[in-house]
Amino acid sequence: MPDRLEQRIACVRAFVAATRGEAAASAEVAAMRTVGDLVRAEQELASFRARVNTPTPAPVTTPPPAAAPPPPGPPRCTEQEYSAMDAASRIAYARQFQQPATSPRRGG
Numbered sequence: 001m002p003d004r005l006e007q008r009i010a011c012v013r014a015f016v017a018a019t020r021g022e023a024a025a026s027a028e029v030a031a032m033r034t035v036g037d038l039v040r041a042e043q044e045l046a047s048f049r050a051r052v053n054t055p056t057p058a059p060v061t062t063p064p065p066a067a068a069p070p071p072p073g074p075p076r077c078t079e080q081e082y083s084a085m086d087a088a089s090r091i092a093y094a095r096q097f098q099q100p101a102t103s104p105r106r107g108g
Helices: 002-020 024-030 035-054 081-083 085-093
Strands: none
Touching: 002 024, 081 085
């Protein structure tokens, strides 16, 4: 039985040394006074293994956003159609759409 306890303590020491360093391993082993302390340390080791061995969920990928719907209102013409229009037709075409507000003219 003492050999089995020595092996268990050696395993805990190796685990603590690998995860927190040699100084922490020495302090952990020195603090172990009872079998209950050893069991607590072994449970810590088991919970670490469970965290490490638990697969991480695959990242959720969302499909790319769909193209924006065309703005409501009158249909837009192509550049070729617009360049083929005369000046009066261009003005009539432009008046179908909301125009940005402009600042009042200065001077004059």
